Amino acid sequence: MKVFLVAGEMSGDKLGGALMQGLRQLVPDVTFEGIGGPAMQAQGLISQFPMDELSVMGIAEVLPKYLHLKRRISETADAVVAAQPDVLITIDSPDFSLRVARIVKDKSDIRTVHYVAPTVWAWRAGRAEKMSHMIDQVLALLPFEPPYMQAAGMRCDFVGHPVTTEPVGSDAEVLEFREAHDLGDEPFLLVLPGSRRGEVGRLGPIFAQVVADVVNARPDLRIVVPAAAPVAVLVKDLVKDWPGNVTVLDPRGRGEQEAQREKRAAFRAAHTALAASGTVSLELAAAGTPMVIAYDMNWLSRQIIAMMLKVDTVTLVNLVSETRDVPELIGADCRADRIAPVLLDVIGNPGAQSEAMNVTMDRLGRGGEAPGLRAARAVLDGLDRLERAE
Structure with missing residues (x-):
């Protein structure tokens, strides 16, 4: 053949x-x-x-x-x-x-x-x-x-979906990750502003204000930002003035396996995540990490897509589970003053998404x-x- x-x-x-x-x-x-x-x-x-x-x-x-x-x-x-x-x-x-x-x-x-x-x-x-x-x-x-x-x-x-076969961070990897970054037992928010320069450029300032508002309300919260290699420099510059004792995970100069091990440990260890829209929602669901999804695009693209869009959610966890349990703030709603209160609600009630995440992974073929x-x-x-x- x-x-x-x-x-x-x-x-x-x-x-x-x-x-x-x-x-x-x-x-x-x-x-x-x-x-x-x-x-x-x-x-x-x-x-x-x-x-x-x-x-x-x-x-x-x-x-x-x-x-x-x-x-x-x-x-x-x-x-x-x-x-x-x-x-x-x-x-x-x-x-x-x-x-x-x-x-x-x-x-x-x-x-x-x-x-x-x-x-x-x-x-x-x-x-x-x-x-x-x-x-x-x-x-x-x-x-x-x-x-x-x-x-x-x-x-x-x-x-x-291949996400069902990707390894999830183990207890040992989570412990190793926390020790390596001096996180102790502190809760931390995972912030994922995207993997392309355009995404990081648009979402970065919005996410920065969200982080400031959330850390002001929850000063015990640490911030961890996994950076994709192509935008690592941009991300490091973006977060330099953020509160929350920020840890950036930079994969450059490291082996692929080592970088992936650290990333999956961070996903599993995180208390909550703020993420750009995309397949990352499935990675977070696989790790059992509750999330808020936010995304925006340029004004013209926003108008065109709004006219063409046939669904009321773009978050894959919501679509696969047939729920709307994962909050998403897209387009005109992608504003810090709207995102921060929603994110604080999820931080205060992280178990609300558990069933939707489990249903999603099962329907995608887990096991x-x-x-x-x-x-x-x-x-x-x-x-x-x-x-x-x-």
Whole structure:
């Protein structure tokens, strides 16, 4: 069996690596070609070109590389058609992946699978119908996504979310973390202002005032800020005048395993968290840490998205658990004077979100078969090969 995979960023590479491992477990003689990063290369993929060439976001970043990316799309599609694999699996990065899949479909009858469903349940529902012209099957991370894809004519399998297989900080790691940062038994607030410069720039001043208000009301509270490597300098500059005896977790110059160990210990040890919107809410739920979600964007984007948004919450814990237990302050509500009182309420009653977080993790597949293996089974079943593989 021959599989061609395309991933364009680190999160997709992790999904791809787990999927490849699952495929190899079910079909030992499977071979792989395509584009991927270290996780996929560890499973035997020789990437046709460095994956980081595709890891660009935003108009300002994409425009200078547009012609190069267009060439890469054409090269990748031609490589797929030449390889004649049993299946092409594109992983997230839809701007690149779906363009490749469209060309492949125009030139061949190769089966196409896309891993990670677009958020059509939130906005731009028309994306599902457009995908159906080049994608045969979708692998979904969230349990409520399949009906949206199926309605557009594609097979869609919920395969579980990778957050359910990520390690959670142990008691020993929590103790080690507290000792290393001289936290003792003091409660601390985890502040997560985002991993991109634009996010940190917008949310930083708002979060700064929230922290000042909360620490004024709760002077016993310490502040811990995990910083993503690309914005670590910006975060350190941001928090230098914050109250709360701030600890910044800077992953630069440290091994990946050491940095991840510290991060998961901080998530598990935290009393509460204030976080930018995104998948971080699932990481916090996995660690059992109650949270408040806040996010804003530029004025024009806010107006456009407000008109297109189809849901009354964007927090994944709320959506998966079918509750509204996690407070979120988005757009015009993302103001310190509104966030701080809500955050203080959560700090005073941290157990209110426990059930929603547990339901979320169970529905995402906690305790079940690993998502990579489930995804592999779904791919093989789509090829009518699952019975033969077993």
